[in-house]
Amino acid sequence: MSVFNLNGKEVNYAGSPAGRLLDVLRGEWQMTGTKCGCKEGECGACAVIIDGKLTNSCLVAMGSLEGANVTTIEGYRETQRFAALDKAFEAVSAVQCGFCIPGMVLAAECLLSANPHPTEDEIREGISGNICRCTGYGPIIKAIDMAAKEGDGLW
Amino acid sequence: MVKSFAPTTLAEALKLRKAHGLTLYTGGTDLMVEAKEDASYLFLHKIPELKEIKQDAQYIRFGAACTFSDLIDHPLTPKILKEACGQIAAPAIRNIGSIGGNIGNGSPKADSALIFMVTDSLVRLVCEDGERMLPLKEFYLGRKKLALRRDEIIAEVLIPRQNLDNYYYTKVGARNALAISRVAFAGILDVRDGVIRHCATAFGAVSDVILRPAEIDAMLTGKTLTQAKALRQDYLAAIDQVIVPIRGRVGVEYRKDVCLNLVRDFLDVNGI
Numbered sequence: 001m002s003v004f005n006l007n008g009k010e011v012n013y014a015g016s017p018a019g020r021l022l023d024v025l026r027g028e029w030q031m032t033g034t035k036c037g038c039k040e041g042e043c044g045a046c047a048v049i050i051d052g053k054l055t056n057s058c059l060v061a062m063g064s065l066e067g068a069n070v071t072t073i074e075g076y077r078e079t080q081r082f083a084a085l086d087k088a089f090e091a092v093s094a095v096q097c098g099f100c101i102p103g104m105v106l107a108a109e110c111l112l113s114a115n116p117h118p119t120e121d122e123i124r125e126g127i128s129g130n131i132c133r134c135t136g137y138g139p140i141i142k143a144i145d146m147a148a149k150e151g152d153g154l155w
Numbered sequence: 156m157v158k159s160f161a162p163t164t165l166a167e168a169l170k171l172r173k174a175h176g177l178t179l180y181t182g183g184t185d186l187m188v189e190a191k192e193d194a195s196y197l198f199l200h201k202i203p204e205l206k207e208i209k210q211d212a213q214y215i216r217f218g219a220a221c222t223f224s225d226l227i228d229h230p231l232t233p234k235i236l237k238e239a240c241g242q243i244a245a246p247a248i249r250n251i252g253s254i255g256g257n258i259g260n261g262s263p264k265a266d267s268a269l270i271f272m273v274t275d276s277l278v279r280l281v282c283e284d285g286e287r288m289l290p291l292k293e294f295y296l297g298r299k300k301l302a303l304r305r306d307e308i309i310a311e312v313l314i315p316r317q318n319l320d321n322y323y324y325t326k327v328g329a330r331n332a333l334a335i336s337r338v339a340f341a342g343i344l345d346v347r348d349g350v351i352r353h354c355a356t357a358f359g360a361v362s363d364v365i366l367r368p369a370e371i372d373a374m375l376t377g378k379t380l381t382q383a384k385a386l387r388q389d390y391l392a393a394i395d396q397v398i399v400p401i402r403g404r405v406g407v408e409y410r411k412d413v414c415l416n417l418v419r420d421f422l423d424v425n426g427i
Contacts, residue, residue: 002161017159018194020187040188041248042333053224053250059187060251061180063159064198110246128332129245 004065007075017063022046024062025072033073033102037131044130047103048072054110056129073102081109084151085143094143096134103130108144116155117148161198165205165310169283171197173306181205181220182251184244185260205255205310208232214277214313219255223267226254233314235322235341236270243267245332255309258291261299264336264360266326271312272365273341273357274319279311286310298363317353318345323421327413336360337405340417344375344425351375351383356421358414361400368397375427383427394418 002013013024022039025031025048037045039058046057049071057072076082085105088094095101104127111118111126118126123141132140148155160177162168171177177197180186186194199205205220208229215231223240226232227249232240243249243266257265258278268291277288280303291312294302303309323342328334339359345352354375358366371393375383383390400410 016192018190018192018196020190039190041184041244044245044247047247050251054247055251056247059182059184059248061159061183061187061190061194061196061198063161063196064180064183064200066161066201107246126246129247131333 002063002066004068004070006070007072013062013065015062017061019062020058021048021060021062021065021070022057025057031072031074033077035099035102037099042131043100044103044107044127045100047106047130049076049106049110052110052113054107054129071106073106076106076109081112081151081154084154085109085147088143088147088150089140091146092139092142094136094139096132096136100130100132100134104132104140108147111144112148112151112155116152118144120145159194159196159198161201163201163203165202165281165308168197168199168202168308169281169306172308173283176305179255179259179308181253181256182222184248184252185256199255199308200251200253210316212316214315216279217254217312217314219258219278219309219311220253221255222251222253223249223257226267233270233274233319235274235319235324235343236267236314238324239266239270239326239341242326242328242334244334248333254312258294258312259301259303259309261295261301263298263362263365264339265365266336266339266359269339269341269357269359269365270324271314272367273343273355274314274317275355275367275369276315277313278309279313280304280307281310282306282308288313292367292369295364318347319343321345321425323417323424325417325420338410338413338417340414340421342418342421344421346380346425349379351378351380356394356418358398360403361398361410361414363401366397368394371397380426387422387427390422391415391418 035045037043041056041059048057180196181199205218207218257267327338343355354372400407
C-alpha cells in the first residue's frame with residue numbers, strides 16, 4: 001500500500017508496487033489528461049510533476065511514490081498559472097492535434113517556476129524532452145514566452 | 156510474491172538487500188522501460204545518506220542516488236561532469252535518473268559513467284557487514300556484468316581531486332535531446348609549465364565496457380608539449396589498436412573513425 005498526494009488529495013494505492021504511474025492514472029483512475037506516447041521516456045506526453053519536478057509518469061513505479069506530491073494536468077488546470085499558459089497557447093494557436101500539450105504545459109510550468117524569464121534557448125531546453133509530432137514547436141515556444149511575459153509575477 | 160520496499164535509512168536498506176536481494180531502483184529510467192510486472196524493487200531514492208554531495212581532502216563524493224539534475228545544480232560538481240550530465244536525455248529524465256543507476260545499469264553508453272572513468276573515480280560499495288572501495292574500472296567486469304555482490308549497494312562515487320579544468324568532451328548522438336550516445340569521448344590534459352602532468356582518455360559506446368586506456372595515456376605524461384608532439388603518431392597508433400568496436404546499431408567502422416577523429420581533435424586543440 002502506498003499513500004501519496006495526487007492533485008492536492010490523499011490517495012491510497014493497493015496494487016502492484018511495480019506498476020507504472022501512467023497506467024494507473026489512465027487505466028485505473030480514468031485520468032486521461034496524461035497521454036501515453038512511447039512508454040520509454042522519449043516523448044514527454046506522459047509528463048507529470050512529482051515533488052516539484054517534471055517527470056515522465058511512464059518511468060515511475062507506484063511503489064516509489066510513498067509520501068510524494070503528484071500533480072497531473074487535471075490538478076494543474078485549476079491554477080492561475082495554467083490560466084496564463086492556456087490563454088497564451090490559445091492566442092498563438094499553439095495547439096494542433098493536442099496530444100503533446102498536457103506534457104508541454106507541465107514542462108512550461110517547471111521551467112517557469114525555476115526560471116520566470118527564460119530566453120528562447122532556455123524555453124527550447126525546458127521542452128526538449130517533449131516531442132510534438134505535428135512539429136509545432138515555434139508557436140509552443142512563442143506561447144510559453146508570452147505566458148512568461150503576460151503572467152509576470154505568477155511564477 | 157512481488158514485494159517492494161522503500162526504506163528511508165541506509166541501514167534499513169542494507170538489511171533488506173541482504174535478506175531479499177531485490178532489484179535496486181533509484182530513478183527507474185532504465186528499469187521502467189521494461190517495467191517487469193513481477194519485479195521486486197528496493198527503492199533507494201528516499202535515503203538521505205545516498206543523496207549527499209561533499210568533499211574531503213582527497214575526493215569529491217557523490218551519493219549514488221543523486222540525480223543528474225542534482226549534479227548540474229551543485230557547486231562541487233566539476234565542469235566536465237556538469238557538461239556531460241547536461242547532455243543526458245532531457246529535464247524529465249535528468250530529474251530522476253541517478254548516477255548510481257547510470258553506473259549500475261552496466262551500459263558502455265552511460266554518459267556520466269564515462270566521466271567517472273576518465274577521472275579514475277572509485278565506487279564505495281556497502282553491505283551490512285562492511286564496505287569496500289573499488290576503482291570504477293574494476294567494477295565493470297563486462298557488458299552488464301558488475302563486481303557487485305548480491306548483498307551490496309553502490310553508496311557513493313568518488314572523484315579524486317585533480318585538475319580537471321582542461322578537458323575535452325564530445326557526445327555524438329543522432330540529435331541534441333533524448334539521444335543515446337553513438338560514440339562519446341572524454342579527455343583530460345593537465346599541462347603546467349609546458350609539461351603534461353596528467354593525460355587521461357575514455358571512450359563510451361564502443362566496446363562492452365567504457366574504454367580507459369591508461370597505459371597508453373601514460374605515454375604522454377611527464378612529456379613537454381614538443382615531446383608529446385613527436386609521440387603523436389605512436390600514441391594514435393596505440394589508441395587505434397585498443398578501439399575495437401563491438402557490433403551495434405551504428406556501424407563499427409564509423410564508430411572507430413569517429414573515436415580516432417575525436418582523439419586527433421583533442422590533441423590538436425592542445426597543440427600536440
